[in-house]
Amino acid sequence: MTIGPASLEPPPYLPRSVRAGAWEITALSDGHMRLDGGSMWGVVPASMWRAWTPPASDHTILLALRPFLAVRGKDVVVIEVGIGSRWEPKWRGIYGILATETLEGSLRACGVAPGDVTHVVASHCHWDHVGAQVVERGGKLEPLFPNARHFAPKVEIEVAKRPGHARAPSYRAEDVRPIEERGMLTPYEGTFEPLPGLRCHVLGGHSDGVSVITLNEDGAGETAIFWSDVVPTAHHIQPPYIMAYDIDVVRSFDVRSRWLERAAKEGWTGLFYHDVDHPFGRIAKVGRRFAFEPG
Ligand SMILES: [Zn+2]
Numbered sequence: 001m002t003i004g005p006a007s008l009e010p011p012p013y014l015p016r017s018v019r020a021g022a023w024e025i026t027a028l029s030d031g032h033m034r035l036d037g038g039s040m041w042g043v044v045p046a047s048m049w050r051a052w053t054p055p056a057s058d059h060t061i062l063l064a065l066r067p068f069l070a071v072r073g074k075d076v077v078v079i080e081v082g083i084g085s086r087w088e089p090k091w092r093g094i095y096g097i098l099a100t101e102t103l104e105g106s107l108r109a110c111g112v113a114p115g116d117v118t119h120v121v122a123s124h125c126h127w128d129h130v131g132a133q134v135v136e137r138g139g140k141l142e143p144l145f146p147n148a149r150h151f152a153p154k155v156e157i158e159v160a161k162r163p164g165h166a167r168a169p170s171y172r173a174e175d176v177r178p179i180e181e182r183g184m185l186t187p188y189e190g191t192f193e194p195l196p197g198l199r200c201h202v203l204g205g206h207s208d209g210v211s212v213i214t215l216n217e218d219g220a221g222e223t224a225i226f227w228s229d230v231v232p233t234a235h236h237i238q239p240p241y242i243m244a245y246d247i248d249v250v251r252s253f254d255v256r257s258r259w260l261e262r263a264a265k266e267g268w269t270g271l272f273y274h275d276v277d278h279p280f281g282r283i284a285k286v287g288r289r290f291a292f293e294p295g
Contacts, residue, residue: 044240
């Protein structure tokens with residue numbers, strides 16, 4: 001089916017859930033942001049993307065910042081944390097950061113306190129994805145989740161701490177250092193399971209180590225896939241619709257083609273981080289194109 005244009009204003013937060021095997025997965029919210037529409041759409045003509053994600057007068061489009069909570073028995077997992085609160089007013093303005101919700105607030109709405117979280121899994125270390133895992137308290141930077149083991153791609157941790165590269169503005173070392181210094185951070189590579197049935201696949205393309213994260217990939221019942229910035233919104237499901245931020249477009253096209261094909265074939269439930277209106281949805285193949293079915 002064809003979905004309508006993205007909302008121009010943040011819709012109210014609803015803690016909707018889906019299941020994947022024994023996992024209950026709930027959409028959280030760390031608010032919204034606005035980024036330049038052209039940057040979000042790369043070589044896709046504005047005459048096309050303006051109809052799908054209508055821009056404001058400053059050419060920005062509204063994006064969700066949507067972490068997910070995955071609970072299975074004693075495992076309380078946060079997948080991606082959000083942009084966080086450590087932002088000067090100047091940068092809040094430039095990136096259109098709208099604190100309509102916070103990660104902690106939406107977690108508490110689900111009955112989960114930060115101390116209850118056992119695992120925090122990041123797909124990559126861009127600041128709009130990992131900023132919320134570190135909070136400032138009394139001038140000190142501390143982990144938001146004091147009892148959680150944190151996971152992030154090894155190459156992303158390295159890139160986040162290395163200054164002076166082309167994509168350095170997309171990273172902040174202090175989003176990872178306070179976690180790493182306390183020995184709470186496990187780097188991962190290749191295909192890695194933080195827990196049985198929770199699997200990270202390092203793909204690259206969008207960034208050096210961006211990953212998709214699957215839940216219940218081999219088990220009976222549904223499988224879910226967290227698309228991260230590999231497929232940032234439900235409007236970006238055709239393989240050539242690649243953001244201008246991506247560092248390796250050829251690789252992005254290859255991994256997007258393969259994983260969208262796989263998700264469609266297997267009927268996986270997609271979890272979307274930046275889509276304003278659709279936290280969940282499936283990909284289907286219709287002829288040579290992909291179609292989106294809201295979940
Ligand atoms: Zn990113």
